Every structure is written in structure tokens, then in C-alpha cells.
Amino acid sequence: MPRPQSQAEYLARLVPPSVAARGIGRRALLRGALGVGAGVGLTGLLAACGGGGDQGGAAAGPGTVSFGSNESGTTFAKQRDAMAADYLKASGTTIAINAVDHNTFQENINTYLQGNPDDVFSWFAGYRMRFFAEQGLIGDVSAAWPLQGIPDKFKVQSTADDGKQYFVPQSYYPWAVFYRKSMFQAAGYQVPTTLDEFRALCQRMQADGLVPLAFGDKDGWPAMGTFDMLNMRINGYQYHVDLMAGKGSWDSPQVRTVFDTWRGLLPFHQPDALGRTWQEAAQTLQKKQAGMYILGTFLNEQFPDDEDDLDFFTFPEVDSRIGATAIDAPIDGFCMSASPDNEEGSIAFLKYLASPQAAAAAATTGLPLIAANTEADTSPYSQLQLKSAELVGQATEIAQFLDRDTRPDFASTVIIPAFQQFIGNPNDIDGLVKSIEAQKQSIFTS
Incomplete structure (x- = not known):
């Protein structure tokens, strides 16, 4: 490279x-x-x-x-x-x-x-x-x-x-979708560039006996990265940062679409995520029990002896009009x-x-x-750092990550429990977004 x-x-x-x-x-x-x-x-x-x-x-x-x-x-x-x-x-x-x-x-x-x-x-x-x-x-x-x-x-x-x-x-460092090169090579998996390709890859991994997406949200913040990626892919970077600033409505068709898309991907995620730390989830990728993991490059901490086998790709495109060039890269x-x-x-x-x-x-x-x-x-x-710098250099928009791009009280007291509620019960999107929006209005007008 x-x-x-x-x-x-x-x-x-x-x-x-x-x-x-x-x-x-x-x-x-x-x-x-x-x-x-x-x-x-x-x-x-x-x-x-x-x-x-x-x-x-x-x-x-x-x-x-x-x-x-x-x-x-x-x-x-x-x-x-x-x-x-x-x-x-x-x-x-x-x-x-x-x-x-x-x-x-x-x-x-x-x-x-x-x-x-x-x-x-x-x-x-x-x-x-x-x-x-x-x-x-x-x-x-x-x-x-x-x-x-x-x-x-x-x-x-x-x-x-x-x-x-x-x-x-x-x-600074980027968030992306991580995988093991040896696993992709052995199984003939291809890096997806669209959401449809991503879903197809997840289905193939399931058929091969893998957990497609390692996932642990015991600490509350890891799921924020998935929301960030989906919101920026579906609604665009500007919509995302405005929503974080309290300007947009969480009870909107755009945000509902994000949660509905996320709900469709949850069956590919590692179950019982609320009882698992990110480190424990990373171990399933390290042990080749999971195929991919959406996280930051600090994931390499769990690969002390085989970091060279760790690779990543940016979260795939959902809407061709928006593309896949916005990323999270916190400072x-x-x-x-x-x-x-x-x-x-x-x-x-x-x-x-x-x-x-x-x-x-x-x-x-x-x-x-x-x-x-x-x-x-x-x-x-x-090589991981070099590729990280390359990914960030190619990005057209940079977000700081949800809990850094919005008010800290909103992130901690509203978003963490709301996202964990969604992960535990993804079928009440209507009640979820109404609750988030009501709490947001109370906090952002205080």
C-alpha cells in the first residue's frame, strides 16, 4: 500500500x-x-x-x-x-x-x-x-x-x-467494518460495496456457521457507531450532524428508516449483545467465530499476535445519491x-x-x-495505520462519533438506554422515536 x-x-x-x-x-x-x-x-x-x-x-x-x-x-x-x-x-x-x-x-x-x-x-x-x-x-x-x-x-x-x-x-482514528483477511480468502468472501451485497455476505456467513457481525453493547456506546453509519448512509452527513445538534426530529420518516434498516440487520448481529463488552465481542472475531465487526481501529488491541490478519472496509453504500464517503473519525x-x-x-x-x-x-x-x-x-x-490514514483522507465528511457530536447529557441519559431498548426489542420503533424526541426537546430547550 x-x-x-x-x-x-x-x-x-x-x-x-x-x-x-x-x-x-x-x-x-x-x-x-x-x-x-x-x-x-x-x-x-x-x-x-x-x-x-x-x-x-x-x-x-x-x-x-x-x-x-x-x-x-x-x-x-x-x-x-x-x-x-x-x-x-x-x-x-x-x-x-x-x-x-x-x-x-x-x-x-x-x-x-x-x-x-x-x-x-x-x-x-x-x-x-x-x-x-x-x-x-x-x-x-x-x-x-x-x-x-x-x-x-x-x-x-x-x-x-x-x-x-x-x-x-x-x-484520531476511523470506525469501519473489520474482518480477518485469512477468513475472507479461505471462504472466497468479497468486500461488499452496497447494503444489498452486505446483507448477502451476512447470509452466506450464517450458512457457513459464522456469526456475521460480532456485537457487544454492554457499555452502551458501541451501538452508536452503527447508528452513525446508517444515518449518514441513508440521510446524509448534513442531516446527521443537524440531528445531533438537536435541529432535526427523531420522530421523523428519515430516522424511522434508519431504525427499520437497522432492525433488518439485527438478525446478523451476535445475540445477547447487552451482556457483552466490546472486548468480548472482538474475541469472537479473533477466534474466527464471527466474520465482521463494526468498531474503531482500537479493535487491534484484541489481536496482539495477528494484527497483520486484520483488515477493514468502510460501511457500504445504502443510497447511491448519498454514497459511502462519510465516516466517523474521532479526535x-x-x-x-x-x-x-x-x-x-x-x-x-x-x-x-x-x-x-x-x-x-x-x-x-x-x-x-x-x-x-x-x-x-x-x-x-x-499497515492498519496506513490504511486508516488512507480511508480518512478519502472521506468527504468526518463525524466525531455520536456521543461527541451531541450534548453529553442527551447521549448518556437518552440515547444509550434508547438504543439498548431497541436492541432488546426492535419491534416498537414508533414508541422508541417518539420517546427519544420528547426527551430531546426537554434537554435541548433547558
């Missing part, structure tokens, strides 16, 4: 006018208590974190920055550890890591930020960042900008409604707490996290992410 050029095409399409013009309201969200490491509850976490002023705990010294990481015990944690070690060597500043599993961190971020957060923490671009900026729960990091090698389009994704930057980007990066104990050190660390040096440290872990910094060395990229 030829090495892709710079991410200029992707960056030029990062911020459609409808997305840049969106605002969000104020509403508290999320619940629960964070746990960190082995058996440390909320009180222990807050006491251990560096930020938060006078609330107690071990404050970060002048040579220390506390770092709240949303990865614990995963391949992705290696990236964080490699960056922390590299930064200590380069700067003499110690990075005190407080690691929490990804889903716990994400679903309890509001509790975390209102408690005693770390100086710097992992987070996402999009409206989940802007929401917390508006609430005053994260810090202004404009002093870190401009960032050499980070284009202006990423700066827009890092900017809140007040014109200040609250985010530093590091990487990951970092924010700073509203009151860091070591603000100067935090800004310096954030600048490093966006640098080619940090990208080089991350590249040693074999993670399938694409560096946001255009000056980053791509020579260590795997």
Missing part, C-alpha cells in the same frame, strides 16, 4: 459550518463514583489527584504534573506510560499517573471534574469538551497554542464558544482542570502531548492511531 500523504484533505473537512455553529446548553449529567487502580474508591481517587486546590490530598509539586488517564490495564495504557517516561527524560518533570478504566472514566467525568481532578486528563474534541468549558469545569489552555505541526482546523475543534482553547489534540487528546496545582507545568506537558516527540513515543506501542501533528514521523506506522 502506498504511504498516504499528509492529513490535509482530512483537516480541510474537519469543521463543517453546521458543526462550527452549534452551541450547547447547561445541564448536569452522569452519575456514580470513580474507581482507580486496585480497589481505590472515589475518596481515594480524589485524595490522590493533584488538582483541586484545598480539597486535600497529595498536591503536585513544582516538578510534578498529575495526569488522569482513561486507560487502565490496556494496550492503550502503554502509550500513556511511554509518553510519561519520555517526558520525564526530556524535561525532568514527573508525570504522576492516576489511571481508570475507559468506560468508568467517561461515564463519571462530571463527578470527577467537580471533585478534585488531576492537572491534565484524557478527553475528546467536540461538544463533550465544549460542554465542560461552558460549565467552567475545565481550564483555558490557550497559552499552549499555537502548536507547531497542529493545523488550524484542529484548533477550531479545540475551541469553545468563548473563543478560547480548552483542548489539545493528539490523534482524542487532553484537557486541563479548572484549577490545576501546577498550571505552568500542565501547559508545558500539554504542548509536549501534541508534539511529534509524543507521537513518536506513542508509535512504539503499535497503537493504530494517526497523529494529529502533521510533522510526526509515519515510518513506524503499521
Whole structure:
């Protein structure tokens, strides 16, 4: 595969006018208590974190920055550890890591930020960042900008409604339909380009004794990727981002068509999905029990010894007038707490996290992410990364993923239970869309 050029095409399409013009309201969200490491509850976490002023705990010294990481015990944690070690060597500043599993961190971020957060923490671009900026729960990091090698389009994704930057980007990755090359080759399967071809392939896999689509939605968010793909394929990218912005109606013929199409595909999905994590679902693809899986490239974590057999294709075309060139490609990066104990050190660390040096440290872990910094060395990229960059470069529209493109309270309190209800009982689409729309109106007008 030829090495892709710079991410200029992707960056030029990062911020459609409808997305840049969106605002969000104020509403508290999320619940629960964070746990960190082995058996440390909320009180222990807050006491251990560096930020938060006078609330107690071990404050970060002048040579220390506390770092709240949303990865614990995963391949992705290696990236964080490699960056922390590299930064200590380069700067003499110690990075005190407080690691929490990804889903716990994400679903309890509001509790975390209102408690005693770390100086710097992992987070996402999009409206989940802007929401917390508006609430005053994260810090202004404009002093870190401009960032050499980070284009202006990423700066827009890092900017809140007040014109200040609250985010530093590091990487992005696409969602697609994954499969094992050896399985396709052995069975003579062909990559589908249309929904009809996709259905036919699923039927053939079933006849061959395979689960066509691995599926696990215990954590609530994986199913969002399927909805995103179907909505963008059936109704187009602009309709999708407007719907996420609260502008469109969920109780519309267009959205009903999405759910009806999804219902037709559910028999090809792995059953009992609500009791299965994405990692457990990925294992069925890894073990050649399932034929495909709709997920992000982080799927490679479950293929430590045979990533070279992992391949993907973009979700196929549903309507030829719309095509199949819109994709999800979320941007990951970092924010700073509203009151860091070591603000100067935090800004310096954030600048490093966006640098080619940090990208080089991350590249040693074999993670399938694409560096946001255009000056980053791509020579260590795997074939999966190279193809990911190629897919993103060919996309005409880029979405950030459902729970980053809409209000966080709407995604967490309405969409997750609604989609899980649909997966459990797909035959009441009328009641489902009416309920989503009623709750949406209540939230978006608050």
C-alpha cells in the first residue's frame, strides 16, 4: 500500500459550518463514583489527584504534573506510560499517573471534574469538551497554542464558544467494518460495496456457521457507531450532524428508516449483545467465530499476535445519491482542570502531548492511531495505520462519533438506554422515536 500523504484533505473537512455553529446548553449529567487502580474508591481517587486546590490530598509539586488517564490495564495504557517516561527524560518533570478504566472514566467525568481532578486528563474534541468549558469545569489552555505541526482546523475543534482553547489534540482514528483477511480468502468472501451485497455476505456467513457481525453493547456506546453509519448512509452527513445538534426530529420518516434498516440487520448481529463488552465481542472475531465487526481501529488491541490478519472496509453504500464517503473519525487528546496545582507545568506537558516527540513515543506501542501533528514521523506506522490514514483522507465528511457530536447529557441519559431498548426489542420503533424526541426537546430547550 502506498504511504498516504499528509492529513490535509482530512483537516480541510474537519469543521463543517453546521458543526462550527452549534452551541450547547447547561445541564448536569452522569452519575456514580470513580474507581482507580486496585480497589481505590472515589475518596481515594480524589485524595490522590493533584488538582483541586484545598480539597486535600497529595498536591503536585513544582516538578510534578498529575495526569488522569482513561486507560487502565490496556494496550492503550502503554502509550500513556511511554509518553510519561519520555517526558520525564526530556524535561525532568514527573508525570504522576492516576489511571481508570475507559468506560468508568467517561461515564463519571462530571463527578470527577467537580471533585478534585488531576492537572491534565484524557478527553475528546467536540461538544463533550465544549460542554465542560461552558460549565467552567475545565481550564483555558490557550497559552499552549499555537502548536507547531497542529493545523488550524484542529484548533477550531479545540475551541469553545468563548473563543478560547480548552483542548489539545493528539490523534484520531476511523470506525469501519473489520474482518480477518485469512477468513475472507479461505471462504472466497468479497468486500461488499452496497447494503444489498452486505446483507448477502451476512447470509452466506450464517450458512457457513459464522456469526456475521460480532456485537457487544454492554457499555452502551458501541451501538452508536452503527447508528452513525446508517444515518449518514441513508440521510446524509448534513442531516446527521443537524440531528445531533438537536435541529432535526427523531420522530421523523428519515430516522424511522434508519431504525427499520437497522432492525433488518439485527438478525446478523451476535445475540445477547447487552451482556457483552466490546472486548468480548472482538474475541469472537479473533477466534474466527464471527466474520465482521463494526468498531474503531482500537479493535487491534484484541489481536496482539495477528494484527497483520486484520483488515477493514468502510460501511457500504445504502443510497447511491448519498454514497459511502462519510465516516466517523474521532479526535482524542487532553484537557486541563479548572484549577490545576501546577498550571505552568500542565501547559508545558500539554504542548509536549501534541508534539511529534509524543507521537513518536506513542508509535512504539503499535497503537493504530494517526497523529494529529502533521510533522510526526509515519515510518513506524503499521499497515492498519496506513490504511486508516488512507480511508480518512478519502472521506468527504468526518463525524466525531455520536456521543461527541451531541450534548453529553442527551447521549448518556437518552440515547444509550434508547438504543439498548431497541436492541432488546426492535419491534416498537414508533414508541422508541417518539420517546427519544420528547426527551430531546426537554434537554435541548433547558
